[in-house]
């Protein structure tokens with residue numbers, strides 16, 4: 047029998063001479079994983095002639111579940127959480143892999159990513175390894191509805207566009223649309239969503255109904271009228287607190303988007 051050795055490696059396969067203790071004593075430190083490849087779907091929507099997975103002798107993929115089960119996905123999230131916490135990592139890379147990962151359904155994929163971002167105590171950067179054929183507009187919209195870190199609001203969704211056709215059709219028939227502002231399982235701040243809708247529809251006025259009578263001045267009295275620049279100054283000077291700040295931010299963004307006037311107050315200010 048001939049023993050084959052690799053001249054450049056000091057240990058014989060399978061590294062029987064590997065001495066972890068002396069390596070550590072010499073200063074070697076292992077580096078914790080920071081990149082996780084999640085095989086979320088075992089099939090592909092193509093059949094490339096050169097594919098080493100689907101076109102070669104090993105056909106074991108035929109016996110694998112098509113999509114990662116919810117149970118396995120939940121356990122993968124928990125294991126990554128455990129690893130990140132145990133090694134105090136500041137960021138990790140998650141790569142959604144296949145087969146073709148986009149076969150797994152946009153809602154399911156965004157649910158998995160939302161779960162990772164909600165649970166993993168580090169920045170979670172996500173990439174998708176895809177053949178690109180399923181990157182439709184709805185899929186792109188779903189995948190780019192990223193959680194938005196805002197220290198006042200927590201982890202929320204962000205408005206990236208307003209589909210006006212349905213809203214305008216309802217308004218044209220006298221129906222008042224009620225819009226639930228959610229994005230990929232995340233809540234979107236309702237004031238931001240209302241400001242975006244008002245701007246997109248070129249509304250002349252936007253009314254924020256609240257549980258407070260309006261913006262209060264230093265003596266606790268309701269300020270009846272304020273210009274946009276004065277609002278900006280009040281916020282910058284620290285004269286506004288709590289949930290009123292994002293509400294004013296949303297109002298300012300509506301005005302910047304073309305709305306003429308923004309009202310903030312309790313429902314008692316609305317008269318028939």
Ligand code: SF4
Pocket residue numbers: 090091092093094096097098099100145146177
């Ligand atoms: S796109 Fe990639 S995974 Fe799919 S069949 Fe072709 S080579 Fe295989």
